[in-house]
Amino acid sequence: MIKVGVLGAKGKMGAQTCLAVEEAADCELVARLDQGDELDELTAAGAEVVVDFTRPEVVMDNLAWCIEHGINAVVGTTGFDEERLATLRSQLAGSPSTGVLIAPNFSIGAVLMMQFAAKAAPYYESVEIVELHHPDKVDAPSGTARRTAELIADARREAGSKPIPDATTTALDGARGADVDGIRVHGVRLRGLIAHQEVLLGDEGETLTIRHDSMARTSFMAGVLLGVRRIGSTPGLTVGLEHFMDLS
Ligand SMILES: NC(=O)C1=CN([C@@H]2O[C@H](COP(=O)(O)OP(=O)(O)OC[C@H]3O[C@@H](n4cnc5c(N)ncnc54)[C@H](OP(=O)(O)O)[C@@H]3O)[C@@H](O)[C@H]2O)C=CC1
Numbered sequence: 001m002i003k004v005g006v007l008g009a010k011g012k013m014g015a016q017t018c019l020a021v022e023e024a025a026d027c028e029l030v031a032r033l034d035q036g037d038e039l040d041e042l043t044a045a046g047a048e049v050v051v052d053f054t055r056p057e058v059v060m061d062n063l064a065w066c067i068e069h070g071i072n073a074v075v076g077t078t079g080f081d082e083e084r085l086a087t088l089r090s091q092l093a094g095s096p097s098t099g100v101l102i103a104p105n106f107s108i109g110a111v112l113m114m115q116f117a118a119k120a121a122p123y124y125e126s127v128e129i130v131e132l133h134h135p136d137k138v139d140a141p142s143g144t145a146r147r148t149a150e151l152i153a154d155a156r157r158e159a160g161s162k163p164i165p166d167a168t169t170t171a172l173d174g175a176r177g178a179d180v181d182g183i184r185v186h187g188v189r190l191r192g193l194i195a196h197q198e199v200l201l202g203d204e205g206e207t208l209t210i211r212h213d214s215m216a217r218t219s220f221m222a223g224v225l226l227g228v229r230r231i232g233s234t235p236g237l238t239v240g241l242e243h244f245m246d247l248s
């Protein structure tokens, strides 16, 4: 049995994760913590893996504590840039048997969408991303969109792709979206939505649209449990659930 603690347990994703862990035959939910609770409850309960679905402004403190106490972490919270990842790598160097998984999206379909988009991007002159989410989301663009843009930009750099054409010389602020590593990312916030993304690719006479939709938060749970099961045997920092999937 893997002893699991959940941070952000009263939130939308944390509550769903508690249910999934309780239902998993090989996991035991030993701690559910939220805002104001003491992290020491995790060690007292013997947690071996912590799942973090909190907020970008608190997740780094949570992870520093987990690494210091040798507790593996599976992280869905967004807000990770290169600087934060470098900080985690250096903290993990001091705790070589501890593992941290940062997964911008735990949905298997979303992971595939990101991989397909990166594969397709060098074949098209143009590519832009539209992410669509529920209006209670606090960060923009989404972690998934940022990660997709980075994967696409890496693939295009590797293939020697030309810069994406765009003749815009005048624009209202935000009209062309955010620039993430040279890729335009547009955000929609709409009641009724959960988490959705389109990657639009275009060239002479054709377009390709790759779209993924999470219609319920249960869509993330298979990926969360995969992370929980694998992180104990994967020391160091892993970025992206694709590393725990056989995609070759
Ligand atoms: N990787 C993935 O697949 C997914 C990632 N996410 C990401 O997960 C994060 C959480 O999303 P969501 O569940 O929708 O957000 P919610 O706001 O519903 O939940 C966050 C919870 O964390 C609590 N919290 C805040 N600070 C702390 C703290 N220091 N310790 C413990 N708990 C704390 C919040 O309490 P309070 O409200 O009082 O602040 C709240 O209960 C976001 O960054 C989101 O983008 C979401 C879906 C999927």
Ligand SMILES: O=C(O)C1=N[C@H](C(=O)O)C[C@H](O)C1
Pocket: 078, 104, 105, 106, 133, 137, 138, 141, 142, 143, 144, 145, 194, 195, 196
């Ligand atoms: O806040 C959300 O809801 C989601 N957050 C993650 C993100 O920012 O990419 C994952 C998913 O899109 C849902």
